[in-house]
Amino acid sequence: MSHPYDVLVIGGGVSGMMAAITAAENGAEVVILEGNDRVGKKILSTGNGRCNFTNEQLGVENYYDADPAFVKPVLDQFSNRDLINWLQSIGVDSKVQSGRVYPANEQATAILDILRLQMNRRFVRAETFKKVRSIRKNDGLFEVSSVNGEFAAKKVVLACGSKAAPHTGSDGSGYLLAEKLGMKVKKPLPALTNLRLNAPYSQEWDGVRVDGTITILVDGREVASDTGQLQLTDYGVSGIPTFQVSRYAIRALDEGKEVQAILSFLPGMDEEQAFDCLMARYERVKEYLARDFFIGLLPKKLAAVLIKQAGFRHSKPIRYIGEDGVRKLAKLMSGMKTDVRGHGNFKQAQVCSGGVLTSELVPGTLESRKNPGLYLAGELIDVDGMCGGYNLQWAFSSGAAAGKAAAGR
Ligand SMILES: Cc1cc2nc3c(=O)[nH]c(=O)nc-3n(C[C@H](O)[C@H](O)[C@H](O)COP(=O)(O)OP(=O)(O)OC[C@H]3O[C@@H](n4cnc5c(N)ncnc54)[C@H](O)[C@@H]3O)c2cc1C
Structure with missing residues (x-):
């Protein structure tokens, strides 16, 4: 068992990396456990390799059947403007085509590279080949068991993605982890396909x-x-x-x-x-x-x-x-x-509809109502956006919200 980290993030997609960076920016010692051999695999295939990371127009109406009281506070905390400005401030300019926003060089690698750089600069550890099998709470600490080691943390962010594009690592295991912790999950189905x-x-x-x-x-x-x-x-x-x-x-x-x-x-x-x-x-x-x-x-x-x-x-x-x-x-x-x-099928779908019910989470902080100290982020939650950059924006916004709350700020 590791020494207890302040924040342990399960899943190194956009939402997990953003949660980790934000938690570290807020003073936490952070580790990411990623099942794959590297973080951010899915990013490379987004937007046909160009990564349409947000949209000039952003609102609750861009998320299907969304509950405004749940989605809006998350988007408001880290909006499309915030994302564009933040990326620019750390070196990635953007380019807009018909409202869709891409990195200026139209290379998805730019987004992955800059996220990895920010993690390094904030001493976020990324532990790869660490597929998580169980999470339990013992004596006020979370004990997280992976196929390759045991970890302890004061707070956990669950950011395992959905079942879409399982070859990138999101094989649905996040739903099982959430269910084992008593959270209700709406049946995930392929979407944007x-x-x-x-x-x-x-x-x-x-x-x-x-x-x-x-x-x-x-x-x-x-x-x-x-x-x-x-x-x-x-x-x-x-x-x-x-x-x-x-x-x-x-x-x-x-x-x-x-x-x-x-x-x-x-x-x-x-x-x-x-x-x-x-x-x-x-x-x-x-x-x-x-x-x-x-x-x-x-x-x-x-x-x-x-x-x-x-x-x-x-x-x-x-x-x-x-x-x-x-x-x-x-x-x-x-x-x-x-x-x-x-x-x-899931392999061909860009995202899933369904996921952990939003009623399981506290709006704004994304903390599990049943598991205080556990936060959720990204596509694992029952929020799916339209084509046009809305799903990555959700991953960024929810990651930022969960990371900030997990760091205690
Ligand atoms: C082909 C394609 C194109 C897309 N294009 C766009 C686009 O242009 N614009 C847009 O907005 N959206 C796009 N999307 C959707 C967008 O990529 C996703 O909504 C977003 O990346 C989800 O981020 P996430 O962090 O929630 O999940 P993911 O990116 O799926 O990350 C989850 C991570 O968790 C890891 N993981 C899973 N289970 C475990 C476990 N048990 N233990 C440890 N690690 C685990 C996985 O390996 C993975 O790295 C596209 C999707 C696809 C498939």
């Missing part, structure tokens, strides 16, 4: 990228919708708008509900407007073959799928379809409805 559609034509549209809207219906009721570039694949649909709505579809599927996706390839237009738009085109290009009707409007592969789904022959002149035919195409283009039959 692709959806598998019951669409027999998906082989034909594989590889198409097109602007559109995806809307999710659960038991016939609209629950979420997002617009942007849809990526059509041989299994269904991917891309950022799909990621944004996926957590609703996945939770509903898990609950045995009927889930459908409506894809619209004329974003912002309802069926009637789509009809007017296509009718005007029809009048202009009546002499074209059906397969050429959508030239300049839709990618070829998608046009072929729509024409086939409407029951028309590609090689016949479009004039034969008449007004009723145009209406049929407008209906498909503005609302192609299919059943959702599956989704990306």
